[in-house]
Amino acid sequence: MAILKLEDGSQHTDLNKITQELAPLNIQLNRWTVGDDGQLHQLLAQDSLNEDEKEQVLTSLDSYFKQLQQTTGYQTRDLIVLHPGIPNLDVMLSKFDKIHTHAENEVRYIIDGEGIFGFVRPDGSQVELTVQSEEYINVPVGTEHWFYLTPAKRIKAVRYFTGTEGWTPEYTGTEIRTNKVAA
Numbered sequence: 001m002a003i004l005k006l007e008d009g010s011q012h013t014d015l016n017k018i019t020q021e022l023a024p025l026n027i028q029l030n031r032w033t034v035g036d037d038g039q040l041h042q043l044l045a046q047d048s049l050n051e052d053e054k055e056q057v058l059t060s061l062d063s064y065f066k067q068l069q070q071t072t073g074y075q076t077r078d079l080i081v082l083h084p085g086i087p088n089l090d091v092m093l094s095k096f097d098k099i100h101t102h103a104e105n106e107v108r109y110i111i112d113g114e115g116i117f118g119f120v121r122p123d124g125s126q127v128e129l130t131v132q133s134e135e136y137i138n139v140p141v142g143t144e145h146w147f148y149l150t151p152a153k154r155i156k157a158v159r160y161f162t163g164t165e166g167w168t169p170e171y172t173g174t175e176i177r178t179n180k181v182a183a
């Protein structure tokens, strides 16, 4: 289940409370099951996946992609697989751990592991949301946010795209305050 941390150090796991705190950002957060297919679970338990295995995972979850295609026009999807054995993992992640925006919605379906999204709310307050396996999140275009992994440094996430241009992070220069509270 997702965990929301506020700047005063309080933590919330109740989905209604989380939804209420995120409402000013129009962030969508849903629980999506990966089902009980044994082969899929075996693949998700692996650290890394080759291209065929990635495609197998994506195909088995394509009912969600089809829904998104029909309702919101998403056109492509891929699977990102991160684990501590990846060389330069920290360098890769350092692109996203400063406050930035994108020219496209950031849409992720976490299917293994977890990651932390930080957000700047319209009133300037900052929150951190730990998104875990079987959770879908849609961060609207232009939302000031950042992303990093928990100490396990492990995540598998399906990314959905409406185009290919929106992926360069645009840094806003806003300073992150929540880490100081969370430390």
Ligand SMILES: [Fe+2]
Binding pocket: 096, 100, 101, 102, 106, 145, 146, 147, 169
């Ligand atoms: Fe981002």
